[in-house]
Amino acid sequence: MIFITGGGTGGHLAVAQAIKESLNENGVKPIFVGSENGQDRAWFAKDFGFEDRIFLPTKGVMNRNIFGKIAGIFTVIRLVFRMRRILRMRDAKVVFSVGGYSAAPAAIAAVTLKIPLVIHEQNAVSGTLNTLMKPFAKRFYSSFDPDSESKDYPIKREFFDKARVRERIKAVIFLGGSQGAKAINDFALSVAPTLAAKKIKIIHQCGKGGLAECRAFYEANKIEADLFDFDLNISDRVAEADLAVARSGAGTLFELAANGLPALFIPYPYAMGNHQMANAKYLCQRELGWCIEQSRLSVEALDNILPLDLSFISEALAKEIRVGGADFIAEKLYAIKKGRLP
Numbered sequence: 001m002i003f004i005t006g007g008g009t010g011g012h013l014a015v016a017q018a019i020k021e022s023l024n025e026n027g028v029k030p031i032f033v034g035s036e037n038g039q040d041r042a043w044f045a046k047d048f049g050f051e052d053r054i055f056l057p058t059k060g061v062m063n064r065n066i067f068g069k070i071a072g073i074f075t076v077i078r079l080v081f082r083m084r085r086i087l088r089m090r091d092a093k094v095v096f097s098v099g100g101y102s103a104a105p106a107a108i109a110a111v112t113l114k115i116p117l118v119i120h121e122q123n124a125v126s127g128t129l130n131t132l133m134k135p136f137a138k139r140f141y142s143s144f145d146p147d148s149e150s151k152d153y154p155i156k157r158e159f160f161d162k163a164r165v166r167e168r169i170k171a172v173i174f175l176g177g178s179q180g181a182k183a184i185n186d187f188a189l190s191v192a193p194t195l196a197a198k199k200i201k202i203i204h205q206c207g208k209g210g211l212a213e214c215r216a217f218y219e220a221n222k223i224e225a226d227l228f229d230f231d232l233n234i235s236d237r238v239a240e241a242d243l244a245v246a247r248s249g250a251g252t253l254f255e256l257a258a259n260g261l262p263a264l265f266i267p268y269p270y271a272m273g274n275h276q277m278a279n280a281k282y283l284c285q286r287e288l289g290w291c292i293e294q295s296r297l298s299v300e301a302l303d304n305i306l307p308l309d310l311s312f313i314s315e316a317l318a319k320e321i322r323v324g325g326a327d328f329i330a331e332k333l334y335a336i337k338k339g340r341l342p
Helices: 010-027 039-045 066-089 102-114 128-136 182-197 208-220 233-241 252-257 272-284 299-304 313-316 325-337
Strands: 002-005 033-037 052-056 094-097 117-121 139-142 171-174 201-207 224-230 242-248 262-264
Touching: 002 010, 002 102, 002 325, 010 033, 010 252, 010 325, 033 102, 033 325, 039 052, 052 066, 066 094, 066 102, 066 201, 094 128, 094 325, 102 117, 102 128, 102 201, 117 128, 117 252, 117 325, 128 139, 139 325, 171 182, 171 233, 182 201, 182 208, 182 299, 201 233, 208 224, 233 252, 242 252, 252 272, 252 313
Parallel strands: 002 033, 002 094, 033 052, 094 117, 117 139, 171 201, 171 242, 201 224, 242 262
Antiparallel strands: none
């Protein structure tokens, strides 16, 4: 049996979903192990592409006070023993971890049982758990690691299928991530009158918490916008846009690249290890996008981009990632399961 574990955020879960779908195409249903907290249950509770879905009462450890850290560590230790029983009972052959606090019990349990552990690190700066577990992993994949066996980020094929070259900007999509981002919402509302005056379509993912405020603004100002809180099948909206304004989680970055969609990145300033800034620099230092710190956001940041011909950037972005990243990893997992990889 193949286990997939990890989550907490959409970036982690999107990788888990892409690998699951690739396995499903070959008649394999893995088991998912995630957390009762975060977004894991919202993504996968009703996803029957998994043979089973196990949600544990895990919580983050790093961003808590000393007492919270101690409590979190003891919770993980208790859940490691629970996962050891489950892995043995379900005859686990390989555990694939996408990182995040959700992954700790199953990943650690796999190592203690000498079950092969495979890790995918999404970001340019490795997360704490992935850093700790890397020496024990049979395979470690990262699109930012020059030594990685595969550098192609595992994303859903539909982003490639709907790719096109952008030239003039006729539609802008604002992506605050699966939970929204107030800074991006505020920025979208501040530039909405300018975009509307230029007859540029506004596509705005605002998150559940920002939905009422954003809807009230657009209605009060009589500005048309495709406003939504969350969409598991967001690729259609991405494909419609000619420019994205987005956070720079690795999943978002490579989904946009696969679709050939240039972006103005606004890294989340409180991300662990400032990894979103490192992600954005991966493209922006080669002039394949724009990056601005959240504290320096202004209307001018977008005004300078709107008149540009984006065709060169759009074409170059599509070469940054090839289709098949998820298939490659899924094939390795299946080979490990069958004992065909050393």
